[in-house]
Amino acid sequence: MIARVxxxxxxxxxxxxxxxxxxxxxxxxxxxxxxxxxxxxxGRPNDPDLQxxxxxxxxxxxxxxxxxxxxxxxxxxxxxGPAAPLQASQVETAPAAEDAAAETTRLRRYHxxxxxxxxxxxxxxxxxxxxxxxxxxxxxxxVAAGDEADMRERPEGVPLPLFIxxxxxxxxxMYFEARLLxxxxxxxxxxxxxxxxxxxxxxxxxxxxxxxDVSEDPAMKAIAYGIAR
Amino acid sequence: xxxxxxxxxxxxxxxxxxPVQVNETSPCTPPAKPLAQSRIAIVTTIGIHLRDARxxxxxDPSFRVIPSTATQADVLQSHQSIGFDRTATQQDWxxxxxxxxxxxxxxxxxxxxxxxxxxxxxxxxxxxxxxVSETAPEVARRLREDGADAVLLTPT
Numbered sequence: 001m002i003a004r005v006x007x008x009x010x011x012x013x014x015x016x017x018x019x020x021x022x023x024x025x026x027x028x029x030x031x032x033x034x035x036x037x038x039x040x041x042x043g044r045p046n047d048p049d050l051q052x053x054x055x056x057x058x059x060x061x062x063x064x065x066x067x068x069x070x071x072x073x074x075x076x077x078x079x080x081g082p083a084a085p086l087q088a089s090q091v092e093t094a095p096a097a098e099d100a101a102a103e104t105t106r107l108r109r110y111h112x113x114x115x116x117x118x119x120x121x122x123x124x125x126x127x128x129x130x131x132x133x134x135x136x137x138x139x140x141x142x143v144a145a146g147d148e149a150d151m152r153e154r155p156e157g158v159p160l161p162l163f164i165x166x167x168x169x170x171x172x173x174m175y176f177e178a179r180l181l182x183x184x185x186x187x188x189x190x191x192x193x194x195x196x197x198x199x200x201x202x203x204x205x206x207x208x209x210x211x212x213d214v215s216e217d218p219a220m221k222a223i224a225y226g227i228a229r
Numbered sequence: 230x231x232x233x234x235x236x237x238x239x240x241x242x243x244x245x246x247x248p249v250q251v252n253e254t255s256p257c258t259p260p261a262k263p264l265a266q267s268r269i270a271i272v273t274t275i276g277i278h279l280r281d282a283r284x285x286x287x288x289d290p291s292f293r294v295i296p297s298t299a300t301q302a303d304v305l306q307s308h309q310s311i312g313f314d315r316t317a318t319q320q321d322w323x324x325x326x327x328x329x330x331x332x333x334x335x336x337x338x339x340x341x342x343x344x345x346x347x348x349x350x351x352x353x354x355x356x357x358x359x360x361v362s363e364t365a366p367e368v369a370r371r372l373r374e375d376g377a378d379a380v381l382l383t384p385t
Contacts, residue, residue: 038313045321
C-alpha cells in the first residue's frame, strides 16, 4: 500500500509479500511472495546466501514490463519453524529457580559478553541501562501487585502504560541476547518456551499482563495485549 | 508470512480480517535506468528507528529516517505488534532490512548505490488512512529529493 503511494509519485518500487491473499487484493506494483514466517521476509538471520537469493528475486521484478507483478519465491528454500511466534499463553510454567531480580542480575553478565562480542543490542527502549534493571524488576513487581508505581527514570513524554511495555520489551530483549550467547543454536520458539515457561521474569511479565487486563484504564488494558499473549 | 494454511485457525482469521484495500489496477513507474546505475532506498514497516529517536507508539502513522550509513548498533525496534518473532531481527537485521546485502551488491557493481536515507514505518495497523494520505506521500517527496531511483519495501 505504501508501495502504491511511492510508485504513483514517480518512484519504481519492489516489495516482499508475506500474505499472498492481501497482496493479491492490494496489488502493489511489484511484489515477491515469500513462504517464510512473520519476522523473516529475507529468509533466515546470518544466512547471506539465502538473503541474496530473495533480494535478487525481488530486484529482478524491475525487469518485468508493466504492473502489477506478483511472483513466488520457490518453496524449497522455505525456512523451517513455526509460522507465527509461540505466545506466553501457549507455554506451561514451571517454578523458577530464583527470583526475578537475582535472575536478571545473573543474566546481565552474559548480556555484557554478548554486547562486547556483537557490538549491538535491541535493549534500549526504556533508556535505562541494564545495570539498573533490578529497579525495573521492582517496578514491574509493584505494577503486578496493583500498587501505584512509577519510575524516576521514565523518559519524558512516555506515558506510563507505554513505559511498562518498553520495560517488558527491554527485559525480553536482554534475556534473548544472554540466552543466545549461552545457546547459539537457540530458535525463537525454544527461547519463547524457556522465557515464558521457566524464567522468573517471564512469569512476572505474565502477572503484569494479568493485572493490566483488569485495569479500568483503557490505555493500560490496551498495553496488556502487547506485553504477553 | 507463511502461507495462511501454516497458521492456526485463529491467526488465519485475524490476518484475513485485517482491513485491506482492494484495487483493480496498480500505478506503474518503469525504472528509468538499469539497476547497475540506480540508487536504491529501503522503505520498511518493521518499526525501527535510530536509538535516540522517538519510539513508535500504538497506531502511530509517522515514519523515521534511517541514514544509509547506519549499522545495526545504531537502531532499535519498537514495533507494537507481538504477532511476529523478533528474535531473527535481533540476531541479524538483514533478515528484515537487508542493507548490508545491498551494500554488497553495490560493491559488486550490480547496483549503482544507496540513496542517502532509508525510511521506516510501523506496519500491521488497523487504520492506515493517515499513512496513505499524509506520511507516505511525505516519504515519497523526501525520496525524490534524496535522488532515489528505486525503492525496496520490506515488511515484518
